[in-house]
Amino acid sequence: MAHNQIQEALQWRYATKKYDAIKKISAQDWKTLTDSLSLAPSSYGLQPWKFLVIENPEVREKLKAASWNQTQITDASHLVVFLAREKVDVDFVQKYINRVAEVRGLPLEALDGYKNMMIENVAKSPTSTQWAQRQTYIAMGFLLETAALLKVDATPMEGFDPQAYDKILGLENSGWKTTVVTALGYRHAEDTTQNFKKVRFTDETLIQYVK
Numbered sequence: 001m002a003h004n005q006i007q008e009a010l011q012w013r014y015a016t017k018k019y020d021a022i023k024k025i026s027a028q029d030w031k032t033l034t035d036s037l038s039l040a041p042s043s044y045g046l047q048p049w050k051f052l053v054i055e056n057p058e059v060r061e062k063l064k065a066a067s068w069n070q071t072q073i074t075d076a077s078h079l080v081v082f083l084a085r086e087k088v089d090v091d092f093v094q095k096y097i098n099r100v101a102e103v104r105g106l107p108l109e110a111l112d113g114y115k116n117m118m119i120e121n122v123a124k125s126p127t128s129t130q131w132a133q134r135q136t137y138i139a140m141g142f143l144l145e146t147a148a149l150l151k152v153d154a155t156p157m158e159g160f161d162p163q164a165y166d167k168i169l170g171l172e173n174s175g176w177k178t179t180v181v182t183a184l185g186y187r188h189a190e191d192t193t194q195n196f197k198k199v200r201f202t203d204e205t206l207i208q209y210v211k
Helices: 003-012 027-038 057-065 090-104 108-123 128-149 162-168
Strands: 049-053 078-085 153-157 176-185
Touching (some): 003 128, 027 078, 057 078, 057 162, 078 128, 128 153, 128 176
Antiparallel strands (some): 049 078, 078 176, 153 176
């Protein structure tokens, strides 16, 4: 893909405020979008996340009420709720190590050093919950950029009641917590914010080279 195509996509995207409820994301584009989630990077590769794609319209209505009645929740083609593990413990680290051994054809004992490092740095850390929550934002960033490259609109959303989401989605005592939400679909012609100029600080303000 040419550099100008990427730059155009980044300029084109914005946090869509009003979606066209009639337009739906194609199966092919949706597969690419879900690939961006499953292939997103995470620290140590641990992937302490889960992605709920909310298709049930009644559930979406309930989530809308818990999102200050923002219409993106119900009108967007797809709605993704990002969950973080409430506890990144030794059992979860072992589960990941088992998967590494399976995929790469390695004996488990060959991964002991890697496993012990993750146990010390993550599982035993008092901030492992916050660490897991931060990881979900990496996945969301991959989803947002992939959407832009596909010319699919997206809205990252923190304007909601996480505890209400957890209750509506049956997450209480599940080991998972809602962290952030992304609506995806196609902008409505009446969404005037699509015509606003993008406001960013200059590169000189934001980017510093240490030589």
